[in-house]
Amino acid sequence: MKALMEQKRMKELYKKKGSEMEGEFKKNLKSQLQQFHQSLESFITNNRAEINKNPNLRQEFYDLCREIGLDPLISSKGACSDARESDENTQYYNDIAVQATTVCLGLKNRTGGLLSIEDCWKWVNKLRGQRHSVPLSDLYRAIDNLKVLGNGMTIIEGESKMILSVPMELNLDQRGIIEAAKGTGFVSYDMFHQWNKTRFDKAVESLISEGMVWVDALPNGKIQYWFPAQSLMSS
Amino acid sequence: MDVPLAKFLVWPPFYTLQPNLDTQNQQLSLWSQVILDYAKNNKIYVATIESFDRVTRNSELNRFLSEEFKDMLFKHMKKQKFIIAEGLSMLIFWQKPETWAEMIYRWASNSGRIGTVETVEGLVSGDETTSEEFYGMPVNYAIEVLKTLQKSKKAEMFAVGDSYAVKFF
Amino acid sequence: MEVKLTESSRPVLIPNEVIIKEQSKVEVLFEYFLCSDSKQGEYYCYLTSHRLVCVSKKNFAIPLAYIEGQKAAGGFLRTHRIEFNVRIKALPQYLHEYMPQALMPSMISMKFTVGGRDEFLTQIDTACRAESWNKPIIVEQKQIKVEGYGIGGIKQALKEDTHDRNQTLSAGFKDLKSLSDKSRELKNLASKLKQMDESKDPELQEIKATMASMGFTSGVTKETAGKNYIPQLARELCDFIKEPLQNNGGLLPLLDAYCIYNRARGGSVISPSDMAQACELFESLSLPIKIRVLAGGTKALSLGGQAVENLTRSLIEKIREVGHLSSKEAAEIFKISTTIALECLLLGENQGQLCRDQGLQGLHFYYNLFLRN
Numbered sequence: 001m002k003a004l005m006e007q008k009r010m011k012e013l014y015k016k017k018g019s020e021m022e023g024e025f026k027k028n029l030k031s032q033l034q035q036f037h038q039s040l041e042s043f044i045t046n047n048r049a050e051i052n053k054n055p056n057l058r059q060e061f062y063d064l065c066r067e068i069g070l071d072p073l074i075s076s077k078g079a080c081s082d083a084r085e086s087d088e089n090t091q092y093y094n095d096i097a098v099q100a101t102t103v104c105l106g107l108k109n110r111t112g113g114l115l116s117i118e119d120c121w122k123w124v125n126k127l128r129g130q131r132h133s134v135p136l137s138d139l140y141r142a143i144d145n146l147k148v149l150g151n152g153m154t155i156i157e158g159e160s161k162m163i164l165s166v167p168m169e170l171n172l173d174q175r176g177i178i179e180a181a182k183g184t185g186f187v188s189y190d191m192f193h194q195w196n197k198t199r200f201d202k203a204v205e206s207l208i209s210e211g212m213v214w215v216d217a218l219p220n221g222k223i224q225y226w227f228p229a230q231s232l233m234s235s
Numbered sequence: 236m237d238v239p240l241a242k243f244l245v246w247p248p249f250y251t252l253q254p255n256l257d258t259q260n261q262q263l264s265l266w267s268q269v270i271l272d273y274a275k276n277n278k279i280y281v282a283t284i285e286s287f288d289r290v291t292r293n294s295e296l297n298r299f300l301s302e303e304f305k306d307m308l309f310k311h312m313k314k315q316k317f318i319i320a321e322g323l324s325m326l327i328f329w330q331k332p333e334t335w336a337e338m339i340y341r342w343a344s345n346s347g348r349i350g351t352v353e354t355v356e357g358l359v360s361g362d363e364t365t366s367e368e369f370y371g372m373p374v375n376y377a378i379e380v381l382k383t384l385q386k387s388k389k390a391e392m393f394a395v396g397d398s399y400a401v402k403f404f
Numbered sequence: 405m406e407v408k409l410t411e412s413s414r415p416v417l418i419p420n421e422v423i424i425k426e427q428s429k430v431e432v433l434f435e436y437f438l439c440s441d442s443k444q445g446e447y448y449c450y451l452t453s454h455r456l457v458c459v460s461k462k463n464f465a466i467p468l469a470y471i472e473g474q475k476a477a478g479g480f481l482r483t484h485r486i487e488f489n490v491r492i493k494a495l496p497q498y499l500h501e502y503m504p505q506a507l508m509p510s511m512i513s514m515k516f517t518v519g520g521r522d523e524f525l526t527q528i529d530t531a532c533r534a535e536s537w538n539k540p541i542i543v544e545q546k547q548i549k550v551e552g553y554g555i556g557g558i559k560q561a562l563k564e565d566t567h568d569r570n571q572t573l574s575a576g577f578k579d580l581k582s583l584s585d586k587s588r589e590l591k592n593l594a595s596k597l598k599q600m601d602e603s604k605d606p607e608l609q610e611i612k613a614t615m616a617s618m619g620f621t622s623g624v625t626k627e628t629a630g631k632n633y634i635p636q637l638a639r640e641l642c643d644f645i646k647e648p649l650q651n652n653g654g655l656l657p658l659l660d661a662y663c664i665y666n667r668a669r670g671g672s673v674i675s676p677s678d679m680a681q682a683c684e685l686f687e688s689l690s691l692p693i694k695i696r697v698l699a700g701g702t703k704a705l706s707l708g709g710q711a712v713e714n715l716t717r718s719l720i721e722k723i724r725e726v727g728h729l730s731s732k733e734a735a736e737i738f739k740i741s742t743t744i745a746l747e748c749l750l751l752g753e754n755q756g757q758l759c760r761d762q763g764l765q766g767l768h769f770y771y772n773l774f775l776r777n
Contacts, residue, residue, distance in 0.1 A: 094666075094673045101663040106236035108742070109261070109732075123236075148680040150703030152659030152743075165659075167700030167743060186247075209766050211258050211732075214248035219297060226248045232238055254764040257732040 096134055096142035099124045104153055104165045111229045112211030113166030114178070117143075117155065119233040120163055162229065168210070173203035178227065185231025186216065186224045240268055244290075250298035252307060263311040266300075270308070271317060275329035280376045283324050284309060319379060326376050335369060335380040340389055342367055343403040355381065355392070355399040374399070407457055407465040411646075412639035412691055415450055415457045415465070418502045420536065425451040425527045426629045426636060427520045432458055434509035449514070451527050453536035454499075466512070467503055468532050469493050476525055477513070484521035486514045486528070499537060520630060625672050635689060637674065638682040641665060642691045645705060649693070653740035654711035658683070658695070658703040660741055698747040699754060715740065716748040720757050720771065728761070728768040 103123040104115055117139065125133040143163065146153050156162040158175060160182035170178070177200075180187045192200050204225050207213040216224040226232075243249045243265055253259040273290050274282065284305055292299040300308070309325070312318040319326045328335075342364065343349060358364060359372040369377070381401050384390035392401045408416040417423070427449050434443045447458035457465040474488035490508050516524065629636040648664050649656055656664075658679075666673040674682075683695045683705070694706045706712060715738070722737060723729050729737075731746035738745070749769045752758035759772045 090675055091673070094675045097676055098663060098666045098673050101659055102667075103236070105660060105663060107238075110238055145676045146659065146662075148676050149658045149662055150697070151701045152657055152703070167698075167702045167746065205764055206762075208255055208258075208764055209762050211255055211766065214253055214258065215251050216248035216298075217251045218247075219299075224247070226246070228238075232242060232246050255766045256768075257730050257766050 093138070093142045093145060096124065096139055097146055099127050100139060100143055100163075101146065101153065103127070104163055107233065108165055111233065112213075113164060113168075114210075114212045114227070114229040115163045115165070115233065116230050117161040117163055119229065122234070160230070166210070171203075173199065174207055177203050177207065177225075178230075181225075181227050181230050185234075186226040188222065188224045240265065240272070244269065244293065245296060247296055247298050250291075250293065250296070250300055250304075252301065252304040263308060266308050267312050267315065267317055270312065271327070271329040274327040278371065279327055280373050281321075281324050282327055321375060326379060332380045332383045335372075336383045336387075336389075338367070338369055339377075339380065340384060340403065342369075343390075349403050352400050352402045354395070355401055358401065407455075407459075407463045409459065409463060410639075410643040412642045412689070413459060414636070414639050414643060415452070415455075415459070417452070418454055418499070420539065421452050421454045423450050423452050423624075423628060424531055425524055426624075426632060427451075427516065427524055428632050429516075429518045430458070431515035431517055433513040433515070435511040435513075436507070436509050443509075446517075449524075451524060451531060453531055453534065455503075456528075465503070466490060466508070467495060467499070467537065468528075469495055469535070469537060470508065471528065471532055474525065474528050474532070476521065478515070478521075484516045484519070486516075486521060486525050488512055488528075496538060518631075634678065634681050635685055637678060638685040638689055638691065641679070641682055642686065642693050644668065645693065646707065649705060649707040651739070653715055653738050653744070654707040655715060655740060655744045656705050657741055657743045658705060660743075661705050698744075699750045700747050702743055702747050704744065704747070712748065712751065715744070716751050716755075719745070719748050720752050723758065723769060724771045728770045730766050730768050 100120055103120050107115060107123070118136070121134075121136050121139050124139060128134065140155075143153055143155060151167060152165060154164045156164055156170060156175065156178075159179055162178060164170065177187055177192075180191055187204075189197065189200050204213065208215065208225070212227060212229065214226045214228065216226055218224065249262065249265075253262050269290055270287055273279070273287060279286060291305060309318060313320060313325075316331075317328055319328070339358065343353075346363065354361075355374050355377050359369060359374065359377050364370050369380075372380075378392070378399060381390060381392050384401075384403075385392055388404065390401050390403045392399055394400075410416055415423070430447050430449045432445060432447050432449070445460055445462075447460045450457040450459070453468075455465045455467055456471070457463070470490045470492055472489045472491050474486060476484070477487045478485040489511050492508055495503060514521075514524075624633065624637045624640045626633045644665055645656070645661055648661070662676065662679050665679075685691075686693050686695060692708060694709055696704050696706050696712060698704055698712065704712075718738065719729070719734055722734070729749070731742050731749055734740070734745040734749060735742040749758060753760060753769065757772055758769045759774075761768050761770060
């Protein structure tokens with residue numbers, strides 16, 4: 001009986017120690033991988049052209065990136081001016097275009113298809129990593145290039161620029177409400193005293209029906225209308 | 236790529252039952268996850284709706300789930316089989332009964348218990364299983380779990396006086 | 405030697421095989437040993453990491469392993485050629501199923517009637533040296549078991565692993581070739597991480613990005629295909645997007661397709677305009693994928709010409725069954741994109757078969773009971 005108990009105790013000890021050590025291993029491995037991540041990143045940026053020329057190498061290389069969670073689309077902008085369409089520049093804008101599309105499509109079910117261009121920008125930079133972030137103007141241009149693929153991603157101009165990734169048109173009233181939500185992420189009727197209630201309700205309800213707005217019923221009876229695209233998404 | 240659950244919990248409209256049915260479905264799924272995570276982290280096997288007031292009320296935000304909302308939420312969770320009602324309380328399966336069952340069966344197999352009879356109580360509160368994840372499980376909960384083993388013919392339960400016993404195959 | 409082609413007439417690739425260079429209008433002359441017969445014809449040639457594939461009305465392929473003594477020939481006033489001997493050699497076991505034995509010529513001469521000879525020859529040299537067909541496909545994975553095998557055993561396993569790792573990471577990446585070797589070892593490391601219990605560790609999940617890994621494609625580029633870039637891109641795109649289309653009810657918004665395809669290409673993404681141009685060629689190249697502009701303005705790729713109509717019909721039938729559907733519900737049931745679902749529901753509405761109910765509860769489509777014949 002004593003031997004059995006002893007055996008059991010040892011087993012528990014091994015298990016505990018095992019998971020401790022596994023924890024150590026994981027931590028170690030993580031930091032090693034992070035280091036490798038960075039070296040790999042520099043390598044990509046310095047040798048992008050070479051890698052692209054050699055399909056054999058390219059395959060192994062990008063399989064590896066995928067495995068360890070490194071987005072291979074992190075080429076940098078060429079040194080030449082905007083006017084010249086260099087190969088490097090094209091790669092750069094293409095990368096961003098793919099990343100922007102990934103973000104908008106990926107978040108669509110949370111945002112109803114409406115995303116502020118600034119939030120899209122933040123998510124794209126998150127994908128690319130700190131050392132490879134891009135300026136907002138370049139995101140603009142990349143999205144603009146996507147026009148040729150149809151109306152899948154349209155930029156709504158205005159004070160708060162938004163990206164619309166569903167096939168619909170926003171009317172002026174709806175746009176007005178979106179504008180008003182800039183900064184806080186929500187609107188309420190008392191921000192629209194110049195409109196009559198019916199007009200306001202109609203516009204807001206249409207946005208709710210599209211899944212772009214969530215209703216917030218406050219304990220004091222007031223109602224606020226929130227845009228995930230301008231509040232929830234911000235990191 | 237998604238918004239983390241924690242972000243929803245500090246977002247005011249999350250606490251209002253949404254009129255848009257698609258949005259509402261999303262919301263109920265998210266809230267189910269919140270409840271299950273809370274139950275898991277606090278090892279809550281059996282609960283009432285009130286047990287979760289801590290999560291369904293956010294005093295900093297000054298928002299809380301209405302009675303109607305809570306009703307809908309727990310109905311939804313019952314439908315999804317995350318919850319089994321038992322009288323006035325409910326059994327919360329933050330892990331599926333089948334997953335628990337596998338765990339118990341593995342213990343039985345590893346400890347040479349196949350073919351022997353155990354009391355259900357001994358299974359969840361005896362000396363032999365103190366290091367197992369299912370240690371401390373309430374008996375009525377364990378019975379639901381063992382029912383799935385019974386279904387897959389890996390065990391059989393029977394009454395012994397006031398309590399239950401189980402035989403593993 | 406017979407060669408399998410895709411629907412778009414590109415070679416079906418062996419595991420790990422990539423296409424390095426393509427060249428159109430190559431006149432290939434085959435000479436056979438002990439036979440005065442010789443054959444000639446114009447081919448579209450693919451140089452891959454494993455084979456030389458020539459496509460025309462008849463197709464054939466030569467394993468690179470068989471190529472010997474490749475050299476440039478022809479010169480002033482004569483069309484540039486490449487000539488080489490073909491000598492049958494032993495091939496790795498796994499290749500036998502992909503390269504059934506057939507009558508091999510003993511010598512081949514390739515006439516590059518529209519140019520491209522020099523680049524092609526350089527690539528043949530490189531590829532033959534690289535011998536990609538000799539690299540093993542399955543890399544052995546060392547597993548670490550940390551379940552009660554004794555503290556000693558655990559310590560030893562960790563020690564071995566750390567040793568490997570340090571070796572791998574200390575080497576620099578200055579050399580592309582060494583990177584190619586190292587990357588294999590590092591893949592092992594990454595796989596180990598993968599094998600650990602992901603479900604319990606959100607941090608592990610974070611390490612792995614959520615990128616669509618739909619399998620790498622060779623990736624037609626301007627470098628590999630030269631003047632034939634857009635048409636060949638159209639072909640490759642068509643081959644690739646078939647499966648995603650099948651998994652999405654036969655229809656995908658063009659934007660989604662752009663994203664999926666580029667993610668599979670890895671690093672050498674194509675521009676939106678290249679994609680658009682390639683898609684415009686589907687019709688003229690008689691490829692089975694069509695580009696459609698749907699009612700709401702969405703451009704979509706369609707498998708065959710009836711996908712939109714078929715899907716719309718199915719949606720209408722489903723609505724008659726369950727009463728009403730939102731585009732999200734429809735998307736979930738039929739496993740299609742929500743944009744496509746919406747477009748088809750709109751089409752049904754335009755046809756008068758469906759009517760909408762739009763309000764706070766969302767946009768739902770009902771069967772139109774007021775349908776007049």
